[in-house]
Amino acid sequence: MPAELRYQATFQPGDKSWHPCDARESSYSAVFEDDGDTGYFYAYHRDNEPHILDAVHIYNVANVADRDKTSTVQIGWSSDGSMAALVINNYVHALIDFSAKRSCCRTGFPPHSGTFSADHTWDEAMLDDFKSR
Secondary structure, eight states: OOSEEEEEEEEOTTSOEEEEEEOSSSSEEEEEEEOSSEEEEEEEEOSSSOEEEEEEEEEEGGGOTTTTSOEEEEEEEOTTSSEEEEEETTEEEEEEETTTTEEEETTOOSSOOSSSOSOOOOOHHHHHHHHHO
16 A cells, blocks of 8 residues: 555554654654554654654544454555555554645544644545555
8 A cells, every 4th residue: 555665563552662664765754653542643853853743643542442453553655755654454544744744644633733734634635645656
């Protein structure tokens, strides 16, 4: 599915884990984190003062139906390195477009988290754009 799969690991929902994947073409990273209670996908900048640009909610651990099973997380990048996709168990949960400063996720939460994205509502057109880059 992703134009280029650059990261893959297994994890147990609810077990604390951190899954970073750097863009080769820039100082951006995409990071999936399960903090034990929630799963989030971050747009991250690795400049002189590394910082999170945006964050989208992926799940609440308590609501994950198959949390007792091991899951697979994958992070893919578009061929031009401007977009990242979070795939868990072969399902796209979130996208980050660093060039457009926009993120979306299936939960649409949080509704607004700063200057990077005004809205995190799922956008199928972003997925199409990711596939075409």
